[in-house]
Amino acid sequence: MSGKQITMKLYNNFIRTFSDLPNHTTLLVHSLSGCPLHCYGCLNYDEIIANTPKDYKTTEDLYDYLIKSGYLFDAVMFSGGEFLINPFNEIRELLQNAKEIFAGKIIVTTSGIYFRKVRALYDENLVDGIHIDMKLPYHILDVKEDAKIYQDIMGITPNKKLVEELIASVDAVIEHNTLFDQVRTVKYPLLDEAFFQEIEHFIEKRKVYHQSIVPYFLNEFVIPNN
Protein backbone atom coordinates (compact mmCIF):
# COMPACT_ATOMS: atom_id res chain seq x y z
CA MET A 1 0.00 0.00 0.00
CA SER A 2 1.25 3.49 -0.77
CA GLY A 3 2.25 5.46 2.34
CA LYS A 4 1.02 8.80 0.91
CA GLN A 5 -1.73 10.33 3.05
CA ILE A 6 -4.85 11.46 1.20
CA THR A 7 -7.28 13.96 2.57
CA MET A 8 -10.67 12.62 1.52
CA LYS A 9 -13.22 12.63 4.34
CA LEU A 10 -15.66 9.75 4.66
CA TYR A 11 -19.05 9.58 6.34
CA ASN A 12 -18.70 8.33 9.91
CA ASN A 13 -20.90 5.28 9.39
CA PHE A 14 -19.83 2.54 7.04
CA ILE A 15 -23.16 0.89 6.22
CA ARG A 16 -23.72 -2.76 5.32
CA THR A 17 -26.47 -3.23 2.72
CA PHE A 18 -28.01 -6.26 1.05
CA SER A 19 -29.69 -4.70 -1.98
CA ASP A 20 -27.20 -2.28 -3.55
CA LEU A 21 -25.42 -5.01 -5.50
CA PRO A 22 -27.62 -8.04 -6.27
CA ASN A 23 -26.48 -11.25 -4.52
CA HIS A 24 -23.81 -9.39 -2.55
CA THR A 25 -23.42 -7.98 0.91
CA THR A 26 -22.03 -4.51 0.31
CA LEU A 27 -20.24 -2.00 2.48
CA LEU A 28 -21.50 1.46 1.53
CA VAL A 29 -18.92 4.22 1.98
CA HIS A 30 -19.99 7.84 1.47
CA SER A 31 -17.45 10.50 0.58
CA LEU A 32 -18.16 13.87 2.22
CA SER A 33 -16.77 15.97 -0.64
CA GLY A 34 -20.13 17.27 -1.86
CA CYS A 35 -22.06 17.06 -5.11
CA PRO A 36 -22.36 19.45 -8.07
CA LEU A 37 -26.04 18.54 -8.50
CA HIS A 38 -29.01 19.21 -6.24
CA CYS A 39 -31.52 16.58 -7.29
CA TYR A 40 -35.18 16.63 -6.39
CA GLY A 41 -35.69 14.75 -3.12
CA CYS A 42 -32.01 13.74 -2.72
CA LEU A 43 -31.91 11.54 0.38
CA ASN A 44 -28.29 12.42 1.15
CA TYR A 45 -28.50 16.17 0.69
CA ASP A 46 -29.10 17.44 4.23
CA GLU A 47 -26.96 14.96 6.11
CA ILE A 48 -24.04 14.40 3.76
CA ILE A 49 -23.86 17.26 1.26
CA ALA A 50 -25.27 20.50 2.70
CA ASN A 51 -24.12 20.01 6.30
CA THR A 52 -20.86 18.10 6.36
CA PRO A 53 -20.78 16.24 9.68
CA LYS A 54 -18.09 17.28 12.16
CA ASP A 55 -17.21 13.67 12.83
CA TYR A 56 -15.81 11.81 9.89
CA LYS A 57 -13.62 8.87 9.05
CA THR A 58 -10.39 9.03 7.09
CA THR A 59 -9.22 6.70 4.36
CA GLU A 60 -6.81 5.15 6.91
CA ASP A 61 -9.84 4.36 9.11
CA LEU A 62 -11.42 2.63 6.12
CA TYR A 63 -8.30 0.56 5.44
CA ASP A 64 -8.22 -0.54 9.11
CA TYR A 65 -11.90 -1.45 8.91
CA LEU A 66 -11.40 -3.45 5.71
CA ILE A 67 -8.49 -5.36 7.28
CA LYS A 68 -10.48 -6.17 10.45
CA SER A 69 -14.00 -6.63 9.08
CA GLY A 70 -13.65 -7.19 5.34
CA TYR A 71 -14.78 -10.81 5.77
CA LEU A 72 -18.29 -9.51 6.60
CA PHE A 73 -19.06 -8.37 3.05
CA ASP A 74 -18.06 -9.15 -0.51
CA ALA A 75 -18.33 -5.72 -2.13
CA VAL A 76 -17.43 -2.14 -1.24
CA MET A 77 -19.40 0.65 -2.85
CA PHE A 78 -17.99 4.20 -2.92
CA SER A 79 -20.77 6.76 -3.08
CA GLY A 80 -21.42 10.42 -2.23
CA GLY A 81 -22.71 12.98 -2.67
CA GLU A 82 -20.75 12.55 -5.87
CA PHE A 83 -17.74 10.34 -5.22
CA LEU A 84 -16.07 11.42 -8.47
CA ILE A 85 -15.98 15.08 -7.41
CA ASN A 86 -12.78 14.15 -5.54
CA PRO A 87 -9.40 14.76 -7.25
CA PHE A 88 -8.61 11.76 -9.44
CA ASN A 89 -5.22 11.10 -7.84
CA GLU A 90 -7.02 10.66 -4.49
CA ILE A 91 -9.67 8.44 -6.05
CA ARG A 92 -7.01 6.30 -7.72
CA GLU A 93 -4.99 5.91 -4.54
CA LEU A 94 -8.03 5.03 -2.42
CA LEU A 95 -9.30 2.42 -4.88
CA GLN A 96 -5.87 0.88 -5.43
CA ASN A 97 -5.33 0.61 -1.69
CA ALA A 98 -8.80 -0.84 -1.11
CA LYS A 99 -8.13 -3.41 -3.86
CA GLU A 100 -4.86 -4.47 -2.20
CA ILE A 101 -6.56 -5.06 1.14
CA PHE A 102 -9.96 -6.32 0.11
CA ALA A 103 -10.63 -9.31 -2.13
CA GLY A 104 -14.27 -8.50 -2.96
CA LYS A 105 -15.77 -6.30 -5.66
CA ILE A 106 -15.13 -2.55 -5.86
CA ILE A 107 -18.06 -0.46 -7.10
CA VAL A 108 -18.39 3.31 -7.61
CA THR A 109 -21.69 5.16 -7.91
CA THR A 110 -21.98 8.36 -9.92
CA SER A 111 -24.37 10.72 -11.68
CA GLY A 112 -22.06 10.53 -14.72
CA ILE A 113 -21.22 14.21 -14.68
CA TYR A 114 -17.44 13.54 -14.82
CA PHE A 115 -17.11 11.43 -17.97
CA ARG A 116 -13.31 11.47 -18.10
CA LYS A 117 -13.13 10.07 -14.57
CA VAL A 118 -15.68 7.38 -15.45
CA ARG A 119 -13.51 6.45 -18.45
CA ALA A 120 -10.34 6.41 -16.35
CA LEU A 121 -11.89 4.15 -13.67
CA TYR A 122 -12.41 1.51 -16.35
CA ASP A 123 -9.23 2.14 -18.35
CA GLU A 124 -7.07 1.89 -15.23
CA ASN A 125 -8.97 -1.15 -13.97
CA LEU A 126 -9.76 0.55 -10.66
CA VAL A 127 -13.31 -0.80 -10.31
CA ASP A 128 -15.28 -3.95 -11.00
CA GLY A 129 -18.34 -1.94 -11.87
CA ILE A 130 -20.02 1.49 -11.87
CA HIS A 131 -23.61 2.22 -10.88
CA ILE A 132 -24.82 5.25 -12.79
CA ASP A 133 -28.04 7.25 -12.62
CA MET A 134 -29.74 8.23 -15.84
CA LYS A 135 -32.03 10.86 -14.36
CA LEU A 136 -33.57 12.23 -17.55
CA PRO A 137 -33.84 11.26 -21.24
CA TYR A 138 -30.82 13.47 -21.99
CA HIS A 139 -30.76 12.38 -25.64
CA ILE A 140 -34.14 14.02 -26.47
CA LEU A 141 -34.08 17.10 -24.25
CA ASP A 142 -33.04 20.50 -25.50
CA VAL A 143 -30.64 22.37 -23.22
CA LYS A 144 -32.48 25.66 -23.75
CA GLU A 145 -36.11 24.67 -24.14
CA ASP A 146 -35.99 22.01 -21.45
CA ALA A 147 -33.73 23.90 -19.04
CA LYS A 148 -36.49 23.99 -16.40
CA ILE A 149 -36.74 20.19 -16.38
CA TYR A 150 -32.99 19.93 -15.72
CA GLN A 151 -33.32 22.55 -13.01
CA ASP A 152 -36.29 20.85 -11.33
CA ILE A 153 -34.85 17.32 -11.39
CA MET A 154 -31.07 17.82 -11.18
CA GLY A 155 -30.74 21.38 -9.85
CA ILE A 156 -28.42 22.45 -12.68
CA THR A 157 -28.46 24.65 -15.77
CA PRO A 158 -27.41 22.33 -18.56
CA ASN A 159 -25.14 23.00 -21.50
CA LYS A 160 -24.46 20.86 -24.54
CA LYS A 161 -21.06 19.64 -23.35
CA LEU A 162 -22.41 18.58 -19.96
CA VAL A 163 -25.25 16.66 -21.56
CA GLU A 164 -22.82 14.95 -23.94
CA GLU A 165 -20.72 13.88 -20.96
CA LEU A 166 -23.76 12.50 -19.10
CA ILE A 167 -24.70 10.44 -22.17
CA ALA A 168 -21.10 9.29 -22.74
CA SER A 169 -20.86 8.14 -19.11
CA VAL A 170 -24.04 6.05 -19.36
CA ASP A 171 -22.75 4.58 -22.61
CA ALA A 172 -19.37 3.72 -21.05
CA VAL A 173 -21.12 1.82 -18.25
CA ILE A 174 -23.24 -0.13 -20.73
CA GLU A 175 -20.17 -0.86 -22.86
CA HIS A 176 -18.24 -2.20 -19.85
CA ASN A 177 -20.81 -4.95 -19.83
CA THR A 178 -20.68 -6.77 -16.50
CA LEU A 179 -23.27 -7.69 -13.88
CA PHE A 180 -21.35 -5.45 -11.45
CA ASP A 181 -22.32 -2.41 -13.52
CA GLN A 182 -25.78 -0.91 -13.33
CA VAL A 183 -27.86 1.87 -14.85
CA ARG A 184 -30.79 3.10 -12.82
CA THR A 185 -33.43 5.80 -12.81
CA VAL A 186 -35.45 7.26 -9.97
CA LYS A 187 -39.13 7.47 -10.86
CA TYR A 188 -39.40 11.15 -10.03
CA PRO A 189 -43.07 12.02 -9.41
CA LEU A 190 -42.62 15.33 -11.29
CA LEU A 191 -42.13 13.48 -14.56
CA ASP A 192 -44.60 11.94 -16.94
CA GLU A 193 -44.39 8.21 -17.72
CA ALA A 194 -43.12 9.05 -21.24
CA PHE A 195 -39.81 10.29 -19.75
CA PHE A 196 -39.12 6.85 -18.23
CA GLN A 197 -40.11 5.08 -21.42
CA GLU A 198 -37.62 7.24 -23.38
CA ILE A 199 -34.83 6.50 -20.90
CA GLU A 200 -35.51 2.77 -21.04
CA HIS A 201 -35.68 2.86 -24.82
CA PHE A 202 -32.29 4.61 -25.01
CA ILE A 203 -30.70 2.09 -22.66
CA GLU A 204 -32.12 -0.89 -24.51
CA LYS A 205 -30.80 0.49 -27.80
CA ARG A 206 -27.28 1.00 -26.39
CA LYS A 207 -27.36 -2.46 -24.82
CA VAL A 208 -28.15 -3.98 -28.19
CA TYR A 209 -25.38 -1.92 -29.81
CA HIS A 210 -22.79 -3.06 -27.25
CA GLN A 211 -24.24 -6.57 -26.86
CA SER A 212 -24.40 -5.72 -23.16
CA ILE A 213 -25.99 -7.47 -20.20
CA VAL A 214 -25.71 -4.50 -17.84
CA PRO A 215 -28.84 -4.43 -15.63
CA TYR A 216 -31.23 -1.48 -15.70
CA PHE A 217 -33.55 -0.60 -12.80
CA LEU A 218 -36.38 1.91 -12.57
CA ASN A 219 -36.54 2.61 -8.85
CA GLU A 220 -39.48 4.06 -6.94
CA PHE A 221 -39.02 7.58 -5.59
CA VAL A 222 -38.47 7.52 -1.83
CA ILE A 223 -39.91 10.51 0.02
CA PRO A 224 -37.23 12.17 2.19
CA ASN A 225 -37.92 12.24 5.97
CA ASN A 226 -37.97 16.02 6.18
Ligand code: SF4
Ligand atom coordinates in the same frame (compact mmCIF):
# COMPACT_ATOMS: atom_id res chain seq x y z
S1 SF4 B 1 -26.36 13.29 -7.74
FE1 SF4 B 1 -27.00 11.93 -6.09
S2 SF4 B 1 -26.03 12.78 -4.25
FE2 SF4 B 1 -25.93 14.39 -5.82
S3 SF4 B 1 -27.78 15.63 -5.41
FE3 SF4 B 1 -28.29 14.09 -6.98
S4 SF4 B 1 -29.20 12.37 -5.82
FE4 SF4 B 1 -28.07 13.67 -4.36
